[in-house]
Amino acid sequence: MQLAVNIAVLAAIYALISCGYVLIYRVSRVLSLAHGELMMLGAYGLAATASLFSGHPLVAIAASAALALLIGVLVYVVLMWRMTGESVLAAVLATIALGILLRGAMTLVFGMQTRYPLQELGWTNISIAVGGSARISVAGLVLLVGTAAVYGGLFVFLRASRWGIRMRAAGQNPLLAAQRGIRLHGIYALAWGLATFTGGMAGMLIACDAGVESTLVTIGLKSFPAALVGGLDSLLGALVGAWIVASAEVLMINYVDSLLSDVVPFFVLLAMLVVRPWGLFGTREELDRV
Amino acid sequence: MKKTLFALLVTAAWPAAAQDAYVVGVSAAMTGPGAATYAPVVEAMKAYLEHVNSSGGVNGKPVRLIVQDDGAEPSKAAANAKKLLSQDNVVMLINTSLSSTYAPMVAEAKRANVPLYFGGSVCPKETYPPADALQFCSSAFGANLDSQGALGFIKSQAKEPTRIGFAAMAIPIARAEIDYAEGLSKTMGMTPVEKQISPPPAPDYTPFATKLKDANPNWVFSWSPWVSQVRTFEALRRLGWNGRYITWAHLNAEDELARIKDAEFYVIGTNALFQDNLPIQAEIRAVAHRAKLDYPVTYLTEGFIAGLVVESVLRNTPWPPTPQKVLAAMNHLKVDLKGLRGGPLEWTKDNHFRTRQYYRVWHWDNATNSIARVQDWRAIDVKR
Numbered sequence: 199m200q201l202a203v204n205i206a207v208l209a210a211i212y213a214l215i216s217c218g219y220v221l222i223y224r225v226s227r228v229l230s231l232a233h234g235e236l237m238m239l240g241a242y243g244l245a246a247t248a249s250l251f252s253g254h255p256l257v258a259i260a261a262s263a264a265l266a267l268l269i270g271v272l273v274y275v276v277l278m279w280r281m282t283g284e285s286v287l288a289a290v291l292a293t294i295a296l297g298i299l300l301r302g303a304m305t306l307v308f309g310m311q312t313r314y315p316l317q318e319l320g321w322t323n324i325s326i327a328v329g330g331s332a333r334i335s336v337a338g339l340v341l342l343v344g345t346a347a348v349y350g351g352l353f354v355f356l357r358a359s360r361w362g363i364r365m366r367a368a369g370q371n372p373l374l375a376a377q378r379g380i381r382l383h384g385i386y387a388l389a390w391g392l393a394t395f396t397g398g399m400a401g402m403l404i405a406c407d408a409g410v411e412s413t414l415v416t417i418g419l420k421s422f423p424a425a426l427v428g429g430l431d432s433l434l435g436a437l438v439g440a441w442i443v444a445s446a447e448v449l450m451i452n453y454v455d456s457l458l459s460d461v462v463p464f465f466v467l468l469a470m471l472v473v474r475p476w477g478l479f480g481t482r483e484e485l486d487r488v
Numbered sequence: 489m490k491k492t493l494f495a496l497l498v499t500a501a502w503p504a505a506a507q508d509a510y511v512v513g514v515s516a517a518m519t520g521p522g523a524a525t526y527a528p529v530v531e532a533m534k535a536y537l538e539h540v541n542s543s544g545g546v547n548g549k550p551v552r553l554i555v556q557d558d559g560a561e562p563s564k565a566a567a568n569a570k571k572l573l574s575q576d577n578v579v580m581l582i583n584t585s586l587s588s589t590y591a592p593m594v595a596e597a598k599r600a601n602v603p604l605y606f607g608g609s610v611c612p613k614e615t616y617p618p619a620d621a622l623q624f625c626s627s628a629f630g631a632n633l634d635s636q637g638a639l640g641f642i643k644s645q646a647k648e649p650t651r652i653g654f655a656a657m658a659i660p661i662a663r664a665e666i667d668y669a670e671g672l673s674k675t676m677g678m679t680p681v682e683k684q685i686s687p688p689p690a691p692d693y694t695p696f697a698t699k700l701k702d703a704n705p706n707w708v709f710s711w712s713p714w715v716s717q718v719r720t721f722e723a724l725r726r727l728g729w730n731g732r733y734i735t736w737a738h739l740n741a742e743d744e745l746a747r748i749k750d751a752e753f754y755v756i757g758t759n760a761l762f763q764d765n766l767p768i769q770a771e772i773r774a775v776a777h778r779a780k781l782d783y784p785v786t787y788l789t790e791g792f793i794a795g796l797v798v799e800s801v802l803r804n805t806p807w808p809p810t811p812q813k814v815l816a817a818m819n820h821l822k823v824d825l826k827g828l829r830g831g832p833l834e835w836t837k838d839n840h841f842r843t844r845q846y847y848r849v850w851h852w853d854n855a856t857n858s859i860a861r862v863q864d865w866r867a868i869d870v871k872r
Contacts, residue, residue: 310528312524408722456696
């Protein structure tokens with residue numbers, strides 16, 4: 199039972215992070231390699247708002263979530279907008295530069311010490327019993343519920359809302375979408391905002407569980423195989439990919455050797471690239487555009 | 489941090505002037521992985537040496553510390569060492585970075601025949617007797633000795649047979665130490681039950697902790713960067729494990745003991761905590777305040793010790809300084825650490841680590857709601 203809980207929590211972390219990779223890629227064909235840094239910015243944002251709105255945890259959480267959304271939109275408006283019409287490679291390189299810039303800026307602003315936003319919010323991360331013998335931390339449980347809510351919300355948004363349908367249209371055929379009067383820049387800005395919001399949410403929840411420090415950015419990179427295994431343009435794929443990678447990792451720790459846990463996501467990714475390079479639920483034609 | 493980055497820019501632009509000062513070069517992980525451990529050491533060392541300069545310097549000459557950031561990357565450390573040796577003509581090199589940066593710096597130091605001092609980074613085996621001619625170390629960590637100290641403490645506390653688990657980060661130095669500890673535990677009559685090596689960093693430490701908990705240890709020993717040590721412990725507690733955990737007292741140990749507040753979480757270390765209120769700690773507070781350091785004062789002991797060592801070495805180096813004169817001073821050094829450790833730091837021609845290593849153990853005392861010492865200085869002789 200504990201094994202299942204461990205897989206579920208790790209899969210939720212990977213799913214929530216890879217959701218951002220997929221959203222941006224699906225809509226704008228850009229692979230954002232600054233996603234780990236944007237995730238970390240979300241975590242530091244919570245630490246900052248928690249001390250700013252001391253004694254008002256809900257206000258702090260709402261403020262940091264809004265901040266993450268706003269930062270995503272700003273990234274598009276200030277930087278990625280200029281990349282429209284440029285080669286995909288130029289846009290990807292721009293995200294790498296953005297990541298380096300953000301990392302440096304966060305070091306300067308927040309320093310090198312570990313911050314514990316949950317403590318600053320005045321809450322404790324206790325654990326609760328699940329079933330007979332398993333336990334889950336409250337942060338882990340919120341992560342599971344949050345991931346389900348994000349994916350459920352995105353499903354409804356993309357299927358049923360006007361902006362969601364426009365977003366899908368822009369992703370499928372931007373030229374035709376533009377000719378039909380869809381404002382592409384608005385759609386792309388929204389995609390960056392949502393992706394940064396979900397990445398930031400993952401950062402905030404990881405920070406609530408374990409604190410935030412500069413190595414958090416690496417975790418953003420670790421969830422990249424999940425997105426690729428599932429298919430870079432499929433949200434369902436991200437969910438399934440996250441589950442596969444998390445299962446492989448946890449089972450490796452439990453039954454083989456914990457040392458290999460760091461390698462196994464990339465082994466799964468390599469296996470997938472050999473067998474089905476576009477991922478489990480990805481679109482074959484999209485592969486040429488990566 | 490902001491000040492240091494500015495200083496890095498300034499020193500980078502500084503021309504190699506005629507030597508009117510003792511010039512010492514540092515390659516340090518001021519950014520990148522491990523910066524949380526190493527940057528405070530350099531900041532404190534700089535602040536202490538600035539304090540020495542403001543009080544007239546050493547032998548009437550100022551100490552110029554040139555700090556180069558290596559971001560914990562071996563290639564940058566090599567470039568830093570080359571620049572410090574060939575352009576700045578330093579008389580001593582200091583490494584305050586990850587162990588992966590050691591090899592290129594050692595190679596450069598050997599090529600130029602300049603002493604290399606590890607201040608705040610893990611002491612390499614080459615500083616233990618019989619020591620390498622050019623490598624010296626004052627850092628609190630001591631490979632093998634730390635495991636001896638920690639397992640010795642466990643043995644002294646155990647009232648029942650010890651089933652011991654081990655946890656480490658997947659970096660060479662931590663893995664080697666935890667392997668050594670595992671072997672040592674058997675010779676001390678303990679039963680090693682599980683060993684978990686986690687990657688740096690892991691998104692969730694619960695899977696590693698689950699494996700440890702399932703082996704049912706009554707003690708767990710971890711020797712790694714703090715993040716790995718403490719997150720494994722916290723994951724174990726959330727899984728309902730109620731055994732005892734001992735781990736290395738990094739710079740942030742004092743603050744972290746107060747945050748965690750768990751009576752069965754022990755830290756073992758060689759530097760005094762600020763709860764001792766020693767006169768030298770008041771001096772550290774004053775120096776940190778004057779230098780407007782960003783770090784909590786509890787993080788600064790290791791850097792202050794490095795500053796005291798550099799000052800002592802240079803004080804025994806007659807003017808004009810040369811690497812050979814500095815080396816001669818380092819080979820016969822005794823630094824009074826004024827209570828920051830259990831005894832003086834002593835280097836001999838054969839021993840560039842220290843002749844005795846002293847350990848204390850602390851935990852959180854729920855009765856007094858404060859940190860309590862559970863073992864006072866216990867000395868281990870450092871021999872061949």
